[in-house]
Amino acid sequence: RKEVEQDPGPFNVPEGATVAFNCTYSNSASQSFFWYRQDCRKEPKLLMSVYSSGNEDGRFTAQLNRASQYISLLIRDSKLSDSATYLCVVITDYGQNFVFGPGTRLSVLP
Amino acid sequence: GAGVSQSPRYKVAKRGQDVALRCDPISGHVSLFWYQQALGQGPEFLTYFQNEAQLDKSGLPSDRFFAERPEGSVSTLKIQRTQQEDSAVYLCASSSQGYSGSSYNEQFFGPGTRLTVL
Numbered sequence: 001r002k003e004v005e006q007d008p009g010p011f012n013v014p015e016g017a018t019v020a021f022n023c024t025y026s027n028s029a030s031q032s033f034f035w036y037r038q039d040c041r042k043e044p045k046l047l048m049s050v051y052s053s054g055n056e057d058g059r060f061t062a063q064l065n066r067a068s069q070y071i072s073l074l075i076r077d078s079k080l081s082d083s084a085t086y087l088c089v090v091i092t093d094y095g096q097n098f099v100f101g102p103g104t105r106l107s108v109l110p
Numbered sequence: 111g112a113g114v115s116q117s118p119r120y121k122v123a124k125r126g127q128d129v130a131l132r133c134d135p136i137s138g139h140v141s142l143f144w145y146q147q148a149l150g151q152g153p154e155f156l157t158y159f160q161n162e163a164q165l166d167k168s169g170l171p172s173d174r175f176f177a178e179r180p181e182g183s184v185s186t187l188k189i190q191r192t193q194q195e196d197s198a199v200y201l202c203a204s205s206s207q208g209y210s211g212s213s214y215n216e217q218f219f220g221p222g223t224r225l226t227v228l
Contacts, residue, residue: 042221043221044153044201087152098153098155099155100145100153102150
């Protein structure tokens, strides 16, 4: 089983739709969690950190459930510019490296 | 200001050839990371430097892969005797301080080097 798994995608949604991505991680010692966004043939960029209490940034909401080892990202009122691959990232307390999930591709259609 | 830069952006190598990939991190960033990203996959960790010290190289897939950061700024990832399975995008990232166990600094990624081994 991979250390970080994500919804396989792709997700094709119309503009204005609400879409949710799920991510699960296997290491219960994981301490920090993030969502990165990667546009086609570009480098990953930090979208948002994920805090235990959940956090919101505009149209984006991230949730963490430590008991179920599960992270989610909700995008409301999706825009064409939201089309990208969304990468779930986990850091464990025994290492300094980021463990990336395989990514979920989102296409927002006009 | 300038972000992370990598060179070359594209590299085509014949199987068995040695290659060297360069990363210029953001000035003053202490931590530097190398990742390998295969098509359709997320980046996979290769190695991590704090200043000139290579603190973790657990992700390097074989002893053909070698990374260095001799002066704590520019880093080079070298792949000896390249194989077709080495074809991927190699990403470099830097951050302003190391992971302390309770705090995190955002990793800024370079554009990557796309390596194709024929």
